Amino acid sequence: MKYFVLNRGDETSLKLSHKFHKLANQYNMILDEKSPDIAVSIGGDGTMLYAFHKFVQNLDHISFVGIHTGHLGFYADWKPNEIEQLLSLMVEKGNSEQIIVEYPIVQLEIKTIKDTRIYYALNEITIKGIHATLVAQLDINDDQFEMFRGDGICISTPSGSTAYNKGLGGGIIHPALPSIQITEIASINNRVFRTLGSPIILPKHHHCDIYPKAKQKILLSVDHLQFEHDDIISIRSSVSHKKVRFARYRPFPFWNRVKDAFVGNESN
Known part of the structure; x- marks a missing residue:
């Protein structure tokens, strides 16, 4: 699997990016900035927007996944402490078994x-x-x-x-x-x-x-x-x-994202 990582540039995201590269190398994943199979966004929604526009001409051949390190990551499915689980699933599912969700x-x-x-x-x-x-x-x-x-x-x-x-x-x-x-x-x-x-x-x-x-x-x-x-x-x-493609390695329904972002889990 070919991959590329974009990070927000803060200390947490930089450290997590370095860790991702190290683990990806252990799994024999290939770093490819020009035509990756998957683009990994480490940061917030702004980082995902940068990733989208960097590869906007390759939307038919690339999928995105987000790791959330900011205050609000609507496009991010994963937390920093779940990076090992994410990489394990990426390798296990490969390009053929991963679930792709397309957004207009x-x-x-x-x-x-x-x-x-x-x-x-x-x-x-x-x-x-x-x-x-x-x-x-x-x-x-x-x-x-x-x-x-x-x-x-x-x-x-x-x-x-x-x-x-x-x-x-x-x-x-x-x-x-x-x-x-x-x-x-x-x-x-x-x-x-x-x-x-x-x-x-x-x-x-x-x-x-x-x-x-x-x-x-x-x-x-x-x-x-x-x-x-x-x-x-x-x-x-x-x-x-054209549509944007997100790689899903576990369920995360849209309305759950909305609830987590704007309502929270506290009950009155």
Whole structure:
């Protein structure tokens, strides 16, 4: 089995990364940064986002697994003291017997005056005005839906619905539902600009087009990556045909993750 490890860079994650390499060498696993079978994230959800974008062009051939060393690891199945158990199962199950869980991701097609660019996000994409409020027309399936004015728009995946989207008042969606969620960020409603005022959930094969006001300076965030634009013509968001693959070596249901992250185990 070929593997690669990404860590958060703190002392705990660095030590755990060194330990993982040492144990992997004992199991004759092969370290491969270019085309690993599995990418191991040691840290928090931010580390998993880095891992996802490092291998975003190889999603069909790579699976991810997370070891949690931070305060909240929604994508991480394993704790630091379980690293020996994880490696033992990785070797035992190999590439053929491991259980693969696939989550939908969001695709963004940006048309500018110069070119067209494609981005993918594991959690969410946000579109915000830099020096002024964002002004944009929203179309759904090529029909005009609303005129938006406000701080911005968040477009999240089902797994990302528990992140920034949740803080904006969006709903939590199970990753078994291939969809995207469009949530407003501080919209302004008056006689000129009217918005729905609640999150919109679009299923697979639907799309949303956003047409910002011409020459508007926009900050585009794709997970942890940020880009500034002043020449965007249109932004199309949809459920990607690509999916992210997670290697599961033991059951960890989605709603258990949600409960552990936000509710806890204490009873009143």
